[in-house]
Amino acid sequence: MVFQKSLTRELTLTALGVFIVLLAIIVSTQAINLLGRAAEGQIANEAVAALIGFWTLGFFPVLMILTVFVSVLVVFTRAWRDHEMVVWLSSGLSLRDWIWPIMRFTLPLAVLVAGVTLFVGPWADQRSQDYAEIIKRREEISAISPGVFKESASSSKVYFIENYSGLHSAATNIFMQDMTEGKVSTIFAKRGYISIKPDGERVLVLEDGKRYVGEPGQADYQIGEFKRYTASLGDSQVATGPASNRQSIPTRALIAGSGNPEYRAELAWRLSMPFSCIFLALLALPLSYYNPRSGHTYNLLFALLAFFLYQNGLTLTRNWVGQDKVGVWAVALVHALMLAAALLLLKHRDRPQAPFSQSMRLMFSKKR
Incomplete structure (x- = not known):
């Protein structure tokens, strides 16, 4: 009708x-x-x-x-x-x-x-x-904007990157500071990327950098250079079913x-x-x-x-x-x-x- x-x-x-x-x-x-x-x-x-x-x-x-x-x-x-x-x-x-x-x-x-x-x-x-x-799995670096300091979820690490390439999941000119067990570890690296171990643990792989380790307020810092340095980014991340x-x-x-x-x-x-x-x-x-x-x-x-x-x-x-x-x-x-x-x-x-x-x-x- x-x-x-x-x-x-x-x-x-x-x-x-x-x-x-x-x-x-x-x-x-x-x-x-x-x-x-x-x-x-x-x-x-x-x-x-x-x-x-x-x-x-x-x-x-x-x-x-x-x-x-x-x-x-x-x-x-x-x-x-x-x-x-x-x-x-x-x-x-x-x-x-x-x-x-x-x-x-x-x-x-x-x-x-x-x-x-x-x-x-x-x-x-x-x-x-x-x-x-x-x-x-890559939020520790990729979730931040280049040129901005980013604190990790555990509040024990601070990151800073100058450039980030989402295509290759790699960053350049990286600053990382780790504050655990009363010591401060400061790392400068030219390059870095996130890798996943077979057990699901995320690790940050840094290349060509320096590491400074010591206690706050003390002058006895340890300085070391490395070609490759691996830092854990937290617990194992198993994909949710x-x-x-x-x-x-x-x-x-x-x-x-x-x-x-x-x-x-x-x-x-x-x-x-x-x-x-x-x-x-x-x-x-x-x-x-x-x-x-x-x-x-x-x-x-x-x-x-x-x-x-x-x-x-x-x-x-x-x-x-x-x-x-x-x-x-x-x-x-x-x-x-x-x-x-x-x-x-x-x-x-x-x-x-x-x-x-x-x-x-x-x-x-x-x-x-």
Whole structure:
């Protein structure tokens, strides 16, 4: 029908605009956070763009769910404001007749959310961990900017480099000061790079330099020259496996390990995402009611409150399932309550001028 095609086109254009705005806000916020951490030397400068990309992929399902909810809400609020819904109801049609046109728009996006949540999201989270691990293995030098003094995580070493080549992971004109066991060791080297031992320990290899060792306040310093000097950079760094973070565990592994409460909680959360997209789109239809005579937009506040209650309810039940306090049925109960609320509001908005209590009595009263 013509109105279905027109609605789908309007929802699509609105969703595109909403998605771009939300994506710009969220990505810019995360970019500012990562750039601040890079300026402080916590992460390498070249890691910022990759980490933003991985983070965006992981956040995509929630972003798409919010986009669908806001799009349906905005489009139908406009229809109420322009009296289109009044004409619709006056023609003897019900709000329930809008459900299928909305589902035509929502179901493909719900399938997209399911695909990203079940498959792409865990992959992106694992790749983010792997990339962060690679950066961590050379963060003692590569995470700092040339010409800036950098203190190690253990606060026992201070580094300074004049130039750094990210391509070869090598630095030139290196200054390092090691303060351990009451002695100060100061090293100047022309070149240096980070090497990984077979056991995973990171070591800093310095070439062509001098080493000064002594106690602070004393004049008996020892001076030595070296062609090659190796300094430990800390404990062994073993790459984190998928099991270190349940968000990065593949869905197949979650299904195979369903006996683990945390695995059940994560699996239930992933399966909840596409259902959330559908139920929120359905809820947005009655919540979009707008009375042009009053001029108030309280419906937007109620819609925002409903979204946060729904998402927080799912998060809370997921945590309870992970702690083995309740079963997976608790997550399904939250969805059932949201679906029931959407259907009750749909029935009520078929009579927009009737009080809510009267609509409920008509709904549950027996027909004579």
